[in-house]
Amino acid sequence: MNRLSSTELSLLEMASLPRELFVRQEVMPSRHFFPPHQHDWHQLLYAVSGVLVVDLTGERYFIPPEQVIWLPRGCQHSVYTEYGADLKSLYVKAEYKGLSTDTACVLHITPLIRELILSAADFEINYSLQGYENDLVQLLLQSLARLEQSDRYLPWPVAEELAAMCSRLYLQPDNNQTTEQLAELLATTPRTLDRRFRRETGMSLKQWRQQLRLMQAIELLSTGQSITTIALELGYSSASPFIHMFREQFGISPAQYRKQKQH
Template sequence: MKPKVPATTAHIRLPPFTDVLPVPVFFRTERMPAHASYPILRHAWGEFVYSFSGVTEVTAGDQYFLAPPHLGLWIAPETEHTGFNHQAAVHCSMYIRRDLCNGMPDYSCAVMVTPLVRAILEHLRDLGNTPEPEPARERLLRVLVDQLSTCRTTGSFIPHTDDAQLNAVLQPLRDDPADNRTIAELAAAFNLSERTLIRRCQTELGMSLTEWRQRVRIVTALPMLRSGRSVEAVALDLGYASSSAFIAMFRRLMGSSPRRFFAAELTGAANADQ
């Protein structure tokens, strides 16, 4: 499957270069308006994408990825890809020369960034885009490359589909994860039978609609929790009747409760600083 730019694209963004990487590691920040996209790209270097706000969406090879503020995205060298976003977003791209990518996977994947990596990314963002990095900045970029290689990776997490009718059902759930309509109600709203909707989800997404929408809620919840909001407030915002139901879902998908998940994250940052 070739990467596809959404038909709703209103703004086309061009990368700073496509043929030659001018330095071993190049970092830049981009502010993307709503309904913006990049053209289809393929380059010899690796690319790491991270959103400071909003959600960047990327199709890489035959996979679809979301890059919200808690997840980074690694695009392996020579991978055909394109990026786009439905809502306004601020993200960074770090281009890494191929011989420096040895510590990274040879396939594209989502990256669970550590607090240390996040802090470096935010520091580089605040420095702004500079065509000729200073030596201290170049050293920091090399440290960032090393730290990225220690981060946990995961799959695309939220599968995508090219089925236009199914995607019409999914888009409102992406836009409003608190939408609690049942499968029967969603099927009826989009002129599908319940059985057809269930079958298409399994065929196109490889999982049930319930599983898919829970993953969307996880992606939405993580930056909210990281900002200091309580579990109860986040659970209610995402349409859960109680925090216990949200915690059970979080534990099943992430392997621990929200409290333990973020405690482990902080412990990892402390260890990295030692």
């Protein structure tokens, strides 16, 4: 896992923004990691390609190209990508009130927002406050408030032993241990484990693992691996049950999803 040097990280710690919106863009190589940090302004993270893994306290978000994550001022977060990502990081002045939320949230991106972000990313840092560039920035900021929130994220338990279990499951996508076996490792009963897990995450352990596999499927589909290889890596016996699960959740096959994201 590659960590940013203090010199590189200082680029994220500007005393103030030069404009109401400042876009920082970079290509993150595979297994790149921004350590926990926070800003004195709001931030919108968007991966044009690849998948971002954003960790907050008690939550982990997988952000594919059809989503963005809004991080309000002072929200501590870390960012990681397993297979690389083309990152657009939008910094927005703290005075911005378009999104009336003081907590992080995942939003569904629209084709309009995507094109506005890509255009704004090419502006000079001190873009003109008169004319086309400022008008585009204002349209982008106004449009953010119209984006719909997504419920496709992965809550992360705070309790140390549950968090450690979830980390193991994340690092071992093909782990097919049953709830009974996981409970035994924690010296508890399946019922108690599931009750504790539901209390901390709002979902059962079974639901959580399904969501984990779905998020990791999206992540793996950004690579060149075959559908069969991805299915086996996620612990499926063959491609068929994986394709069935994916189609049930998204309404399209993994191959169709991948093709859409390549355009």
